[in-house]
Amino acid sequence: MPYWRKCKDFAVKIIIWLFSLAALAFLFWILSDLIIKGLPNITFDYITSEYNEYKGINGIAPMIVTTLWIISVTLIISGVTGVFAAVYLAEYSRPGPIVSVIRFALESLTGIPSIIYGLFGYIFFKSILKLGFSILSASLTLAVMVLPFVIRSTENALRSVNRLYRDGSFALGATKLYTVMNITLPCAAPRIITVMLLTVGRIAGETAAVYFTAGTVYRYPEGIMSSGRTLSVHIYMLAKETGNYDETYAAALVLVIFISLIHFIVNTASRVINAERI
């Protein structure tokens, strides 16, 4: 190979590595900044106490509780409808106008930004259905928001189940429903669980849609009809309205640790699942 071509090849390689390293460096910059400024402020007290500006208490316990509430309710709503819809698409649907319309809707919903979901939840669930600023309003809104992701990923999980299993079941005279319940869903279960975990991560990190539907009240929620402030909304409120760096960084780090943990579990689990398949 001529010398100049070797040089060009080398130069391109260098550029690719440099750009990639820059992206990686940015990630580690954010993470290290969060850890350095946040970690010293995460104390047992901080995580377990209430928040009250006037009393000078600045814990995040109510926000954690609210976040967990919203995660659970959203997961139940989107999990059930999402898995049902995915089963329909993967097992029952035949190509035709209905499926095309559903796929079009799913693709369009995927692209809609969370603030539009927030506006929709604000007017539809909060005002028209009169659910008010509440955990239920927020969860319904978030459920609509994560539904495309849940459906598509679950559908992929169902489709990745070996066709031979299903053929074997049908050949024994099993109905579609029996096959889905006894073969397809159990085989796809590990993947579906990782889908749900990733959904938890998305819900925990969402701010705009929750801000419009759950409100910003920083007390413990009493049930799904009470309003509340999630951890992510709390970070926004602190950033916007107080200048207290320490507690904001601590809250941000708690949230990022929670999400990183989910990603770590999902990665490990998918590695195990993929290894089993080979």
Place this chain on the structure above:
Amino acid sequence: MRRGGQDRLLIKTRNRKWEKVIEILFLLSALISVFSLTAITVYLFAKGFPAIWEIGIMNFIFGMEWNPTADNPSYGIFPMIYASAAGTVGAVFLSVPVGLSAAVLLAAVAPPSLANFLRPCVDLMSGIPSVVYGYFGLTVIVPLISEYLGGPGNSLLAVIVLLSVMILPTIIKISENSLRTVPVEIIQGSYALGAAKMETVLKVMIPAAGSGILSSIVLGIGRAIGETMAVILVCGNAAQIPRSVLDMVRPMTANIALEMSYADPFHESVLFGTGVVLFMFIAAVNIVINVLSGNAAKFKDKPPHYLL
């Protein structure tokens, strides 16, 4: 099952009413997505469009003044449309070379062990909540800009930097996937003709993965236009046309989120109107993606697998 009943007639349909009921339940669940999309569109327009109509479509979209709380209020959102567009274009310019490099690195250059370490990093990058990006921007990037480049720090530049980082994972992941689906035969054909590795990447793999890379960029554009919580913390929120990247701006999303909490009913409708315009932009992005993926699908018209 009846054991020993083999001489009986087979004409028998067991009662499978539940089978059908549950199939309909599955179908209804799948149709929720259609209902949701319809409801979102209808309610957004129903709430936002009357206000736009009253202000006048032209006055609303091309109006330069945004002053909803004045005695003689004005509702022009052109500065915000401009800010959203400028922020997005800037972010794409920064993000595409970096994202494409990283995608190539993961798909073709890095050893598998390194790639296996880097991929979760990309996932983590997309997992960090936007409000955390925003807070990092507010406390680290904004002061840096103010110190080294002057100005208030809260600026179009800060928006561009944050958005470019936030759309990176989208670009990297989808581009990497489409680079990976380039058939091995094509790549080996290139090597067989004496091409070097990077020549193969640049002249064979990237063009072959073109439509996938393009849709990753368009998806990134969609994400950048719609991003709210990160930009709201670093944009400065001044509804003006920026003269330089160091000026303060207010993208459409920030406008909606900032003023919703204290808006009177008409002002609220105007904010929904801003949402309608944002929605139109997203719809345009979706149409582009559909066209792109439609083009990609044309090449996949093979006979079904059970015939091969």
Place this chain on the structure above:
Amino acid sequence: MTLTKEYHGYHNKIIVKRLNTYFNEYHALKDVNVEIPANAITVLIGPSGCGKSTFLKTLNRMNELEPGCRTTGIVTLDGIDVFHRIDAVELRRKVGMVFQKPNPFPMSIYDNVAYGPKIHGIKKKTVLEKIVEESLRKAALWNEVKDRLKKSAESLSGGQQQRLCIARALAVEPEVLLMDEPTSSLDPVSTEKIEQLCILLKNEYTIIITTHNIQQAIRISDKAAFFLNGTIIGSGSPEKILINPKDIRIRGFISVI
């Protein structure tokens, strides 16, 4: 009109008339006519991709699960039209199937065999245990697995897995057994065991096997049918089809092998 005919002293279990199968525009089976004798092994032979598997899957209506599949013509089982007068799910219980690649479910050996009876409503443990043992015995697998019924079916060897699949099919008491190249992924020893098993099973069941192995066809068949390009170009005794075929196309295929 009588739909059943005598063939070489056998009663005809299945009669296929003018069967056509399409996948969307693709014409997979073209005017197939054949009779399948009861309590005998019918071997369908021909090059791969000639429609043998599609034909088998038409007999138990598995093709209907593929999108875009259309079937015309008549298939009768004991004189009953299977497309219009038998429920597909019920038909598949009567017409069992064993696949080319052993496909035990990812569960225990016991659960694999009990899966079919459970579908058809048998819940009593003692009955299930009896069916499992009986089926495994019929498939000549009982002695090898009786001590590890709760072990995963994937721990078995390929040949054992295939016999497990046969046991699984037998557990729902079918009348017909369709076997789609059941030995093509197995070693010679396992292949011989399966062949022996088939010869044993034909006393109770009507067996249809596809294969592209001429020697195997000669060893086990009572009747042979030759498939080419989606249709049967010759059927009859093994002697007529496999050893001294008149048709030049069959001769070409046999001499190549």
